[in-house]
Amino acid sequence: MRIKAISAESRDLKTLEAINEEAIPANERCALSDMIATGADVLSIEEGNEPVGFIAIRHYQNLVYLAYFAVRKDLRSKGIGGRALMSLIKLYPEKQIVAEHESPDIHCSNYATQIRRKEFYLRNGFFETKWHTHYDGTEFEIICSRPDFDADEFKAFSDYIATIVSDHIPNPFSVIAP
Secondary structure, rough: OOOEEEOOOOOOOOHHHHHHHHHOOOOOOOOHHHHHHOEEEEEEEOOOOOOEEEEEEEOOOOOOEEEEEEOHHHHHOOOOHHHHHHHHHHHHHEEEEEEEEOOOOOOOOOOHHHHHHHHHHHHHHOOEEEEEEEOOOOOEEEEEEOOOOHHHHHHHHHHHHHHOOOOOOOOOEEOOOO
């Protein structure tokens, strides 16, 4: 498995957009070409020479924000995603990599999936932060590749991202008193 940066002209972009369509819920999805156009890095996850998933990230100071992450449906639960996350952590050892996943809600029809996603990240090098965001009608838990999550930097990143993407802004809040 390898991770490779792609551009808007990449021959693999169409394949990755199809994975994006299949994997990311419509209300949360952004076209990868739009991500690239607004300054995000899109990284292809490859097995052999075949793209099997992607990671879309944004950089800000000492933070790498994992905006989107997906593996092709027929290849999930085969270790590809975990290896990709570990590769990402190794690629940016001095930075905190921050991601979000839906906060598990026992009343949701996809509760089991929410729990699996959370456990996946925790198994693969991420830590709970006790910080959350809420947008697009959904609450998300913030997780970080380091146990010492820098909430102030994430808040500054949120302000920065609002200047680029006006309709999808993380607004962090703590579930414990600071």
